[in-house]
Amino acid sequence: MPELPEVETVRRGLAPVMEGARIVRVVARRPDLRQPLPRDFVKRLEGQTVTGVGRRAKYLTADLGSGDVLLMHLGMSGSFRVDHDDKKAPPGEFHHPRAAAPAHDHVVFHMSSGATVTFNDPRRFGLMLIVPRRELAAHPLMREVGPEPLGNAFDAELLAEACAAKKTSLKAALLDQTVVAGLGNIYVCEALHRALLSPKRSAATIATRTGAPHVRAVALVDAIKAVLNDAIRAGGSSLRDHRRTDGELGYFQHHFRVYDREGEPCVTPKCGGTVKRIVQNGRSTYFCPVCQK
Numbered sequence: 001m002p003e004l005p006e007v008e009t010v011r012r013g014l015a016p017v018m019e020g021a022r023i024v025r026v027v028a029r030r031p032d033l034r035q036p037l038p039r040d041f042v043k044r045l046e047g048q049t050v051t052g053v054g055r056r057a058k059y060l061t062a063d064l065g066s067g068d069v070l071l072m073h074l075g076m077s078g079s080f081r082v083d084h085d086d087k088k089a090p091p092g093e094f095h096h097p098r099a100a101a102p103a104h105d106h107v108v109f110h111m112s113s114g115a116t117v118t119f120n121d122p123r124r125f126g127l128m129l130i131v132p133r134r135e136l137a138a139h140p141l142m143r144e145v146g147p148e149p150l151g152n153a154f155d156a157e158l159l160a161e162a163c164a165a166k167k168t169s170l171k172a173a174l175l176d177q178t179v180v181a182g183l184g185n186i187y188v189c190e191a192l193h194r195a196l197l198s199p200k201r202s203a204a205t206i207a208t209r210t211g212a213p214h215v216r217a218v219a220l221v222d223a224i225k226a227v228l229n230d231a232i233r234a235g236g237s238s239l240r241d242h243r244r245t246d247g248e249l250g251y252f253q254h255h256f257r258v259y260d261r262e263g264e265p266c267v268t269p270k271c272g273g274t275v276k277r278i279v280q281n282g283r284s285t286y287f288c289p290v291c292q293k
């Protein structure tokens with residue numbers, strides 16, 4: 001399932017072909033994604049100029065000249081593909097060969113830039129809605145979303161405050177989208193390993209008794225930002241070198257330190273531990289019981 005870095009990579013792939021371009025034609029082949037497409041979906045998009053492509057948590061936003069926002073979510077298996085009409089042109093930075101099964105191409109945007117942007121989603125948990133920009137922050141999908149982890153407002157103080165009264169494990173707290181936006185199972189495991197904190201530790205222990213940030217909160221915030229920035233950088237190189245991708249925007253080669261590495265040696269220098277897998281809240285947690293305290 002795509003997490004924040006994948007969604008941000010998709011945003012960076014879509015922005016050059018969509019920003020400033022007009023949506024000439026929209027083909028909506030399957031109206032039944034996670035929620036049905038709005039009835040007036042095509043009408044509200046065709047003819048509109050995309051003024052910006054943004055991201056909030058794991059949602060992509062395309063601002064339109066009309067004041068509407070096209071709100072998009074990749075769900076479990078969604079991806080975007082960019083094709084250019086002029087196949088003879090040398091592959092540009094964001095050219096990707098056709099790869100995904102066309103049967104799952106549910107929505108196609110023909111842009112005035114000559115690019116075609118196709119949303120493919122075999123499992124159809126993806127989402128496309130149109131919301132007026134002024135109503136977006138209060139929208140049910142958005143109003144409880146916590147701070148952006150890469151934003152300046154997200155710091156040790158904020159994270160400690162959000163965790164101080166929690167009765168859950170640290171891992172569960174980080175997966176809570178009201179605590180911090182956009183983190184999923186993979187990057188939570190990775191961030192906890194970098195911060196040398198156990199996923200089983202009580203979330204409240206990153207705050208002191210007065211609710212101020214413990215030094216653990218400082219380490220954790222640094223680790224979260226570092227792990228996300230590294231992944232976004234990896235996504236950026238996959239965009240630049242299209243031969244390394246499988247044609248889809250946003251999925252790229254990862255080098256995980258603990259995720260999916262059960263039984264392999266811990267990469268923390270001088271640790272000597274072995275990566276262990278446990279199940280927390282029904283999901284796999286990968287961590288090193290030796291260096292993650």
Ligand SMILES: [Zn+2]
Pocket residue numbers: 266267268271272273274288289290291292
């Ligand atoms: Zn270790």
